[in-house]
Amino acid sequence: MRRLFIFSLAWFCFITLGISAQSDPKAGAKKILTLRAAAEKAKTLLSNTSDTNQSETKKLSDLLSDEMLKRVESFKSSKRGEEPGRKWLEAWRLQELEKSVNETIEWAKEQSPLPINRTEVLKRAAKNWSKEASQEVNEYAKKTLNMVYSKARELASTEQLKKLRENMAYPSSEELNNRVTMLFEKTAKGIQPLSSDKFADLDNWLKGMVVNTGPVFDEVTKKVSEMSADFRRELAKQYKAQFEIIRNEVQGNKYAPALKARSELYVSSLDKLKEGIKENLTSKPPIYGTFKAIEKLAERAAAHWEAKRLENFLKTAKVWMPNEKELEKDIRSNLTKHLLTKDSLNLLTEKYFKQASSLVSKQYGGDKLSNYFDEEFSKAGDLARTLTNQFQESLKQNVNAVRKRIADEQFSKKFSFLQDDNFPEEPIIRWYHERGKSTVSSFQDLADSLSIDENGRSQIFEETRRMAVQKMNQLIQPALKSMRVQVQLIKELEKQNIDQLKIDVSERIPVDQILRKWEADWQNTWNKKQEQAVPKWRSKFNLVGEELNKVVRQLYEGMEYAMEKRPSSIDAPSEELGGDADSSTSDAVPTQNEQPEPQKKEEKPEQTAKGGTENKTEGITEELKTYIGLADGVFAFSDLPNGRCRMLFGAPSGAGGFILEFDPQNVQGAAKLISEGLKRPLGIVLEKNSEKENSGFFNLLGSSDGDSEIKMLFKVSTPAVRHQMSILVRQQVEKAIDEWAKKSGRKAPDLIWQDDVEL
Amino acid sequence: MKRRKDLAGLDHLISGKKAKARRSPNLSPNDALVQVALPLVLILAIITRLMVIEYTEAVRNKGPRILEMWKQQLILRIDTVMDAWERDAELSAFPDFQRVQWKGALPNDQRFSTLCTKAQEMNDRSALQDDLYNSALAYEPPEGEEETALQFITLYDPLAKAQPEDPSMVSEDFVINEERRSYALGYVTDRVSKWKEQVEGLQWAAVARCADRLPLVDSAGKSDGVSAQLMRVSEELKRRGYPLLNSLVEEYVKSD
Structure with missing residues (x-):
């Protein structure tokens, strides 16, 4: 009963106070005013969406970046991370709005003498507070995302990268030194330091440092893969910084002047390094102490400059x-x-x-x-x-x-005689001409040509020899050129007069008369060309008379012989080879001619030359090599033990080389055999000569006028082959050259024919 | 049997157990609230009110029934003047706020407007009271009301604005000295206070209603406090002919 009374009394007080409160218009008015003010505040909060100032943007970026770091998977991709980013902004904004509204309600409660209800405030502020708040935060998130997202992402990725870098397993000083030293020893030359790009060789090894990163942002993924490269660059930077400390010494010899021994120089560099480098292995990335590779460089430099300093001393x-x-x-x-x-x-x-x-x-x-x-x-x-x-x-x-x-x-x-006006005399000039030499190539030649004995040569310095050769060349080269042109005129004359000679021979004009006529012709031609020679060497050499005499007489004899055999034919010289009429027997069949398929041999003359063994081929090549520098093609005739003759043909390089055996007594057979056998090898020699001419590296003929030449040496080492053979072979070669020129469309080279009869 | 119950009670006391409260099996707490407590509370409220009324009447009837002449004359004159003021102000038309006519969020009532305007005189109460006192002393009944005029005897206050033509002719009983003047002014003050209380009540209620119904203002990001809300409503009422008492307008100024 007592309880019931207390309860009733309390209820009475509540009702009484309530009635009195409600009957107080001032309190009621104050409450309504407070509600109104609070509602306006709430409405302001709701509509205050668009203005996001700089400090708030920064704050939001920081907060969003924290969120990103917490939920890396959701924000992995920049594009796909926008949606969770927007949702986070909505949630954040809603929370902030709620917080502000709560503060407003608390403020309103303090202002009003009567109780304030949250619902009353929100109802006054908006028709549907929750709906409008939702729309507002949505709009806010949309507007703010662009301002905040990229910055937040940048902050998050930077932070993530920083942490990853801090967690990198950096190599120990010892391990790193081994690698860098190996690299230095392998690639650095002399006193040059390792260039920064050489550190790229460490990339594969450094990649092992980046382990188990866990989920990372896409933009960080790329940087993670570059982290080892970044560290490599850092290493290169540290290395370079260390090098800079001793650069002046290593590259500029800027040691103290008193230091001479390498140990002193080395210690000087080490002291500087010790002073200049502050090792900090605990920092991220670590700052390493002096690299062994730098010490080695200092060591190399010390050795280098020790020698250079000595060298400077020796020079002064x-x-x-x-x-x-x-x-x-x-x-x-x-x-x-x-x-x-x-x-x-x-x-x-x-x-x-x-x-x-x-x-x-x-x-x-x-x-x-x-x-x-x-x-x-x-x-x-x-x-x-x-x-x-x-x-x-x-x-x-x-x-x-x-x-x-x-x-x-x-x-x-x-060598005072070299100053003599009459030097060189014709025998000396002929000595060089006969050997096909256009210059004095060595002191040996000079001494031989001047017949200086061994005793005379024994005390002459090489410098003296050079001076003599040089002087000799100055004197003899114009003479040799003149002699060569004069002899060449004989060959031209021979071509020019050959037909007339045939007629003269058929008319039985005496050889002396013909010779005089040829001499006159030669002189006429020379008179026109002698300006090519220096004045000293414009007179006719004795050699010219001798050669004219020899040529005319040999041709004459040859043609006379041919006419006796076939008086109606004037082509005999091209069909026959020289030799005594008595010796032209039918059993003179060359070895080649005995082969059942001569055509085959024509196609493969070198096979014929090879005979049966390779040693023989090598023999041919070796034998031809002895003529290098003397001619472009060689005909070398020699005796064989079986009484037959052997003809070796080919370029001194070995091209077109082949050997032919023939019976010197059977002139007809030999001529035919040589004619057939020559076709292909001669073509090869001409081709080779043409290639050589075109290559421009050198010109064996020493031609300076631009026209191509081919020099043939007709070397006879057997008494069985006469000079007439030379004439007939030469005619065949000239014919072959013309045919080759027509066929290949090139200019026919001038043939320089050189007889060398040893007997 | 009774002894056995007492012993059981002692056991419960020793063991710390309380004896189960005996409840009426037919009366639940809700029943008790509705059937007993509420009527009881109502009875108590009625009794309290009756006691207050009885006490008020007792106090009122405590003074002497027959007043002195100068006092009668003062009260007569003051009441006459103040009744006239009340009529002019239409104060008696608004015994409570429900009488005010409204249209939408704002009052639409000429008499309320008159009241608010007239009530502005209360902003300077001492002047109003002094004015009322002087008016009461100088009051002369309108011509043609000779019977009424007989009730009014000339009073002489040497400090009043209006003086009789020949103060020496005024009996000593009707001369207002310090004490009598003080009484007169006290009387005026009491009544003015009641007016003010009534007007303030009406105006606060009007403010509450306006604030409740007026639309919220878009403050463009700047939210105002309660004082600003009151000022806004006050301005709005004033603009429409309903000026508020200074004591209302300055409510928050004082607290500030």
Whole structure:
């Protein structure tokens, strides 16, 4: 009953207070005003969506980036991450709105004397608060996303990358040093440091540092793959920074001037490195101490500059070298041993080097380092090499000066005849002409041509020899050219007069008369061409008369013989080969002719040449090589043990080489055999000659007028083959050249025919 | 039997168990609330009200029934003047707020407008009271009402604005001295206070109604406090001819 009374009393008080409160218009008005103010505040919060200031953008970016880092999978892709980003912004905005509304309600409760209900406030602020709030946050998220998302993503990816970098398993100092040192030793040359791009060789190894990153943003994925490359660049940067500390020393020899030994130079560099590098292996990425590779570079530089410093000393100080007087005395005391500069240098080095080495050790090393340098000079190292080189260089200068003086003396004494106006006489010129030489190529030639005996040659310095050869060339080259042109005129004359000669022979005109006529023709032609020669060498050489005489008489005899055999034919020279009429028997069948298929042999002349064994081929090539420099094609006739003859043909290079056996007594058969056998090899030789001409590397004929030439040597080492054979073969060769030119469409080269009859 | 119950009660006390409360099997708490408590509360409220009325009447009837002449004359004159003021202000038309005519969110009532306008005089209460006092002393009944005019005797207050033509002719009983003036002004003040209380009540109720019904203002991102809301409603009412008392308008200024 008592409880019931208390309850009733409480109820009465509540009702009474309620009634009194409601009857107080002031309190009621204040409540309504407060509700209104709160509602306006809430409405303002709701409509206050669009303005996102810079500080709020930054704050949101930070918050969203945190969210991204928490949910990397959802935000992995930039594009697909926008939707969760927008949703997060909506949620954030809704939460912020709720918070602001709550604050407003609390504020309203403080302002009003009567209780304030949240629902009342929200009902006044919006028709449908939850719906409008939802629309507002949606709109806010849409508007803000563009401003916030990219920045947040950038922050998140930067943070993620930073953490990944911090979690990287950086290599230990020892491990890294092994790799870098290996790289340095493999690629760096001399005192050059490793270039930054060389560090790329470490990429495969460095990739192992990036392990188990877990889910990462797409843009970070690429950077993760570049992390090892970034670290590599960092390494290269650290390496370069270390190198910069000692660059002046390593590349500029900027050591203290007093330092000479490599150990001193090396220690100087190490001290600088120690002072300049602050190792911090705990930082990310670690800052490594001095790389072993840098130490090795400093070591190399120390060795390099030790030698260079010595070299500078040797170049400036000459007291350690023997003087010129000493050297001249040594050379003059035994000229025979000093013929060559090389020998001089060797002999003098052998004599003076030890003395010089000892002097350098004392003067350069001083008391402190003389023993060290002595030891170094005795070993085969850089210092010994530097000393040797400098010694030889200095010695060479001095020796050359001395030798020049001696050579001048020798030249003026022993080759004074070269200054004579009558030099060279025709026999000397003919000596070179007959050997197909257009220049004096060696002192040996010079000495042979001038018949200087061995004793005379034994004390002539190489410098003297060169001077003599040079002078000789100046004198003899114009003479040789004139002689060559004069002899060439005979050949032209021969072509020009051959038909007339046939008629003259058929009319039985005496050979002497014909010869005079030919001499007159030659002189006429020469008169027109002699301006090509220098004035000194415009007179007719005796050789011309002799050659004219020989040619006319041989042709005459040959044609006379042919006419006796076939008086009606004037083509005999091209059909027959030289030889005695008596000896032209039917059993003179060449070996080649005995073959059942001569056509086959024509196609493969080299097979014929090969005979049966390869040794024979090699023999041909080797034999042809002996004519290198003498001609473009060679006909070499020699005897065989079985009484037959052998003709070797081919270019000195071996092209078109083949061997033919024939019976020298059977002139007809031999002619036919040679004619058939030559067709293909001659073509090959012509082709080769043409290629060589075109290649332009050299011209065996020494032609300077641009026209191509082919030089054929007709070498006869058997008495069975006469000069007539040369004429007939030459005619066939000329014919073949013309045919080849027509067929190939090229210009026919001028044929230079050179007889060399040993017997 | 009774002893056994007492012993059981002692056991319960010792063991800490309370004796089960005996409840009426036919009366639930809701029944108790509806059937007993509410009527009881109503009875108590009625009794309380009756006691208050009785006490008020007792106090009113405590003074002497027959007043002194100067006092009668003062009350007569003051009541006459103040009744006239009440009529002019249409105060008696609004014993409660329900009498005010409304259209939409704002009042549409000429008499309420008159009241609000007239009530502005209360903003300077001392002036109004002084004016009422002087008016009461100077009051002369309209011509033609000779019977009524006989009731009014000239009063002389040397400090009043209006003075009789010949103050020496005024009996000493009708001269207003300090004490009598104080009484007169007290009387005026009491009645003005009631007016003010009534007007304030009406105006607060009007403010509440306006604030409740007027649309919210788009404050363009700047939200105002309660004071601003009151000012806005006050301005709106004033613009329409319903000026509020300063004591209302300055409600939050004071608290600030």
